[in-house]
Amino acid sequence: MKRVIVGLSGGVDSSVTAYLLKEQGYDVIGLFMKNWHDDSVTISNECPWLEDSNDALMVAEKLGIPFQTVDLSEQYKERIVDYMFNEYERGRTPNPDVLCNREIKFDVFMKIALDLGADYVATGHYCRKDTIEIKGKPVHRLLAGVDGNKDQSYFLCQLSQEQLSRTLFPIGELTKPEVRKIASENNLITAEKKDSQGLCFIGKVRLPEFLQQKLKPKEGQIIEVAAEEVLQKRTTPTFNTKNEELAFNAQKVSYSPTDGKVVGKHQGAHYFTKGQRKGLNVGGTPEPLFIIETDVDKNLIYTGQGKNHPGLFRKALFVTNDELHWVREDLALKVDQTMEVMARIRYRQPLQKATLYQVDGGLYVDFNQPQSAITEGQFVAFYQGEELIGSGVIS
Known part of the structure; x- marks a missing residue:
């Protein structure tokens, strides 16, 4: 027994x-x-x-x-x-x-x-x-x-x-x-x-x-950024290599207070996360506000109206080598190798088609469709069929 x-x-x-x-x-x-x-x-x-x-x-x-x-x-x-x-x-x-x-x-x-x-x-x-x-x-x-x-x-x-x-x-x-x-x-x-x-x-x-209990409240501003402002920041340059394209698609948009208007106050940027809608307590907008970015250094929260706001979406993400984990070690990619997978960036998300690209410093996950609220610190998991083969912390 x-x-x-x-x-x-x-x-x-x-x-x-x-x-x-x-x-x-x-x-x-x-x-x-x-x-x-x-x-x-x-x-x-x-x-x-x-x-x-x-x-x-x-x-x-x-x-x-x-x-x-x-x-x-x-x-x-x-x-x-x-x-x-x-x-x-x-x-x-x-x-x-x-x-x-x-x-x-x-x-x-x-x-x-x-x-x-x-x-x-x-x-x-x-x-x-x-x-x-x-x-x-x-x-x-x-x-x-x-x-x-x-x-x-x-x-x-x-x-x-x-x-x-x-x-x-x-x-x-x-x-x-x-x-x-x-x-x-x-x-x-x-x-x-x-x-x-x-x-x-x-x-x-x-x-x-x-x-x-540990992170003390600290009042800061909530800034609303218009969709057009984001689209201007995201104009796609011409790329010489696939790596340049992946790096661009995985990069966060960086915002400054002049990109939008102050619509409210919060008690600490570190309490909030990307894609969050609840807890902002800002009313009066035609569509609900979603968090598109937080800046804990400057204690600012950037928001956009509606769940289709372009500030919520990114096509790729990056995982550094030290935060990459293969459940199936035999399938681990070598530099310049790629792999077609299904992936998810949160627990209940339906699986999404993606391609993995292994580069020197880590792994790009390039989705067929842009994904909403790709969030640093969360886990991306890769599947082949019904098998989970690996994962990594979104950096």
């Missing part, structure tokens, strides 16, 4: 994960990760992790599997929270869920599991894994979940071959309604529980308030 340690989060997905593995004859242990207990930054008096750990405990008791809680809050603060504050201060928008998987669940947590004699770690992610052989060596493939509506492969885009070799995703073949049905047929307390929102494992914390 192979031993599997399940990250029991107190939600329905991980509960059914544990149930299925036990049915398949694995020696299953449930482990709850406590990642946060700094009560100064929880917004409500609710204590979500306590409620979640109780639910996880009750599921373990129902399934008759051993259960314990591990406190990873120190590592979580160091690797996730401090990183997030740092990124926001730089004017980038990090993705804590991708990082939490890479740094916590499949690193710190996985090491604890292996120390407990586990052969595998299992999580309730909607994705799949299979293993093929290339040149006599096993190669693990990370595949999209069967439920297109819930596919979470994007959140695992930073996993390595080593991490995948030790991982199981039992619900990847199921849809969410099927998972809930299994939970309710087996009287698991989490069957009807709502999916968790908020930061990965911090629970009911809202991001702006969370950021205000």
Whole structure:
């Protein structure tokens, strides 16, 4: 009997994960990760992790599997929270869920599991894994979940071959309604529980308030830039090489206060992100304002009217070599090589046709169609068919 340690989060997905593995004859242990207990930054008096750990405990008791809680809050603060504050201060928008998987669940947590004699770690992610052989060596493939509506492969885009070799995703073949049905047929307390929102494992914390704990409010101006102004800045020059064209298409437009008019005030450019519409509190425009750029150094926010404002769109993006990651190391491009892929720049975005171009300093992702709100600090993930082959931080 192979031993599997399940990250029991107190939600329905991980509960059914544990149930299925036990049915398949694995020696299953449930482990709850406590990642946060700094009560100064929880917004409500609710204590979500306590409620979640109780639910996880009750599921373990129902399934008759051993259960314990591990406190990873120190590592979580160091690797996730401090990183997030740092990124926001730089004017980038990090993705804590991708990082939490890479740094916590499949690193710190996985090491604890292996120390407990586990052969595998299992999580309730909607994705799949299979293993093929290339040149006599096993190669693990990370595949999209069967439920297109819930596919979470994007959140695992930073996993390595080593991490995948030790991982199981039992619900990847199921849809969410099927998972809930299994939970309710087996009287698991989490069957009807709502999916968790908020930061990965911090629970009911809202991001702006969370950021205000560390990044102090600082009043600045909101500037509205007309579409024509952007189009003038983006006149396309003639290019001598493909690299010049890629560099131009991946470049942000740079704005100055004279490019538009002041339409309001904000409490800190570092609280806002590109493509954001809510929270600006500026009315009276025919179409809603969207953020087209933030300048954290000068504490300015640039906005444009409507979701089709040209300031929102870019055709290409760049990933530096040190922030580029191949899940399939055997497919990594060499300088001057290209590859046709499908790509996405955020979790729920439908896959987009793109071409990868590897150059000296990194990788260009050149989309067939311009993309809205390409945001520094977020992850771009590349797919071939249903397989996620690599990813990188948008620079």
